[in-house]
Amino acid sequence: MRKPKDKPAKQANQLIEIKEEPMDEEGRRTVQPPQEAEHENEVKDELEEENDDGGSSEVEDEEKSFDELGLDPRLIRALSKKDISVSKPTPIQRVAIPLILEGKDVVARAKTGSGKTLAYLLPLLHKLFADSGLKQKNAPSAFILVPSGELCQQVYKEISSLIDLCKVHLKAVQLRSNMPISDMCAALSGPPDILISTPACVAKCLSTGVLQSTSVADSLEILVLDEADLLLSFGFEEDLKALTALLPRRCQCLLMSATSSDDVDKLKKLILHNPYILTLPEVDGVKDEVIPKNVQQFWISTSDQDKLVHILALLKLELIQKKVIIFTNSIDMSFRLKLFLEKFGIKSAVLNSELPQNSRLHILEEFNAGLFDYLIAGDESEVKDEQLANKGSNVNTKRSKKYPKQKLDSEFGVVRGIDFKNVFTVINYDMPGSAVGYVHRIGRTGRAYNTGVSVSLVSPDEMDILEEVKSLLGNEEDQNSDVISPFPLLTKSAVESLRYRAEDTAKSVTRVAVREARAQDLRNEILNSEKLKSHFEANPRDLDLLKHDRILSQKPPAPHLRKVPDYLIDATTKEASKMVKLARAAMGNNPSRRQGFKRKLKKGGGDPLKSFSAEGGRKGARKGGMKRGGRSTDGNHNHKKRKSV
Numbered sequence: 001m002r003k004p005k006d007k008p009a010k011q012a013n014q015l016i017e018i019k020e021e022p023m024d025e026e027g028r029r030t031v032q033p034p035q036e037a038e039h040e041n042e043v044k045d046e047l048e049e050e051n052d053d054g055g056s057s058e059v060e061d062e063e064k065s066f067d068e069l070g071l072d073p074r075l076i077r078a079l080s081k082k083d084i085s086v087s088k089p090t091p092i093q094r095v096a097i098p099l100i101l102e103g104k105d106v107v108a109r110a111k112t113g114s115g116k117t118l119a120y121l122l123p124l125l126h127k128l129f130a131d132s133g134l135k136q137k138n139a140p141s142a143f144i145l146v147p148s149g150e151l152c153q154q155v156y157k158e159i160s161s162l163i164d165l166c167k168v169h170l171k172a173v174q175l176r177s178n179m180p181i182s183d184m185c186a187a188l189s190g191p192p193d194i195l196i197s198t199p200a201c202v203a204k205c206l207s208t209g210v211l212q213s214t215s216v217a218d219s220l221e222i223l224v225l226d227e228a229d230l231l232l233s234f235g236f237e238e239d240l241k242a243l244t245a246l247l248p249r250r251c252q253c254l255l256m257s258a259t260s261s262d263d264v265d266k267l268k269k270l271i272l273h274n275p276y277i278l279t280l281p282e283v284d285g286v287k288d289e290v291i292p293k294n295v296q297q298f299w300i301s302t303s304d305q306d307k308l309v310h311i312l313a314l315l316k317l318e319l320i321q322k323k324v325i326i327f328t329n330s331i332d333m334s335f336r337l338k339l340f341l342e343k344f345g346i347k348s349a350v351l352n353s354e355l356p357q358n359s360r361l362h363i364l365e366e367f368n369a370g371l372f373d374y375l376i377a378g379d380e381s382e383v384k385d386e387q388l389a390n391k392g393s394n395v396n397t398k399r400s401k402k403y404p405k406q407k408l409d410s411e412f413g414v415v416r417g418i419d420f421k422n423v424f425t426v427i428n429y430d431m432p433g434s435a436v437g438y439v440h441r442i443g444r445t446g447r448a449y450n451t452g453v454s455v456s457l458v459s460p461d462e463m464d465i466l467e468e469v470k471s472l473l474g475n476e477e478d479q480n481s482d483v484i485s486p487f488p489l490l491t492k493s494a495v496e497s498l499r500y501r502a503e504d505t506a507k508s509v510t511r512v513a514v515r516e517a518r519a520q521d522l523r524n525e526i527l528n529s530e531k532l533k534s535h536f537e538a539n540p541r542d543l544d545l546l547k548h549d550r551i552l553s554q555k556p557p558a559p560h561l562r563k564v565p566d567y568l569i570d571a572t573t574k575e576a577s578k579m580v581k582l583a584r585a586a587m588g589n590n591p592s593r594r595q596g597f598k599r600k601l602k603k604g605g606g607d608p609l610k611s612f613s614a615e616g617g618r619k620g621a622r623k624g625g626m627k628r629g630g631r632s633t634d635g636n637h638n639h640k641k642r643k644s645v
């Protein structure tokens, strides 16, 4: 039973619950049915102030720098070298780091892009710096478990760069289920200090003897479960239970997640001991800030058939800023869209679960490095959820009618947790199957202190999901505030001006063409995957080996489709496009410039998405907030006031 003195000093922005979980005689965690675990105590601190406009701001004197959080100076220097302002930890970092340094088990729930990875990596490394070489080990001291291969790679790169910058003798390795056993054994020889992997892969290592249970029980000091809400829905429950039984009493457990779910609660009860539960008010207190408030969310009402002409208008008339991720719900739709856009000279890469993992990782790296601007991502995560549910997993996710059955890589995930760099716009070409899916997709922009925009194309069939999203994100107290507004820059006449070309071109993107392009891309990528593997072993930093946004159409794009003739574009659209370009030029790709620009926008106006109404031309900025609204292209009016962003 934890005594009152164990309670931490008041922490900023948090809800703290304290609970205790039973141990067996050997001091190991017992696997307890979730419903039996009890919360013993609960303390709630409300340390946010309400602004006049209903938003919230942190209390100034609570804002500690990284220096003041007690981290090793080498880590602080490494952050500076990574261009992260040492004076500005994110709220979750400010709260979680001291608790983790104190050795507490922590459950951290904070919105997408809020810096949860560094919130656990920094104190984890700090502790390993201090412990390094003190004890002979036969297994890694820290396990970081994530749901997908993509996340393994991302966390591995982040931790490796910190280790390099700190110039310490720590070794991190990543293991994925598809690696040969011999490679796993080689990676674990030593042993390394940190293992980044998926629960399935760790279970495989334990069952094949690559990892010895006794060594894990003797060596493991810290276990991190990142993207915890996904770990169970990816079907890792049994794998996690196998590991849980080995966890020694002293092992510190950390659980990170952006959204809450029954699965997170289940995991918490399965693995954690006396955890401090950090739930930033942005997540639970103020509903519409599940999505970072620096992301402006829009929607366009359109029929299914008209989605192609709408996306063409958005991209070709330059009404949105690059870089752009376009989410679809199926691989075929991704290729249809790619082929369609190619005809108009817009090159894009497709990311999907069918591709070999090396190719997927390389596509992500190239996109993050800015080698291409448009990424079409087939987000089939909820198809996977359904497949798992059919296999007996207790996933209960609302499913859109539009998902076809596909063969999926069980460790593929393009949406959750992937830190896409400098993505300004996220487009939902297809709406996701659930509101939680929406939150994770939109969270790929507006990361950390950056700004972003999302535009969802919503067909009549998808209106129920839009409503679900609105009610998840909406502010109960202010029923009139729209969290997602109609996109103001696209006029009906702009869409109509492109209709003939779009419909004519869409006819040439036949099912056969899509099937051939998909097969061709897969063949290319399988070949590339082998090349990539050997190439990257020799040149880990080389990104430019292969182009992933190459043209797949049999015929090159017709020259007349590349450029939209001037006479087709109406004056309002020209002005909107000019303003978007100006905004882009002012912001560039540099996040700090974006911050400066955001400040300028706040002061003087000029953000086209706030000051522009497609039907009425440019509107003047008003004091205390700018007018938003306009009309969706099917004519829906929206005169409601939107919350400031």
Ligand SMILES: Nc1ncnc2c1ncn2[C@@H]1O[C@H](COP(=O)(O)OP(=O)(O)OP(=O)(O)O)[C@@H](O)[C@H]1O
Pocket (backbone or CB within 6 Å): 084, 085, 088, 089, 090, 093, 110, 111, 112, 113, 114, 115, 116, 117, 118, 257, 258, 416, 417, 418, 419, 443, 447, 448, 449
């Ligand atoms: N204090 C900070 N200041 C500026 N940038 C930061 C800070 N902390 C983290 N970042 C950057 O913010 C981005 C998002 O961080 P991260 O991937 O950890 O978010 P997350 O909370 O895990 O998001 P998700 O829930 O989508 O996984 C990363 O590029 C990271 O380098």
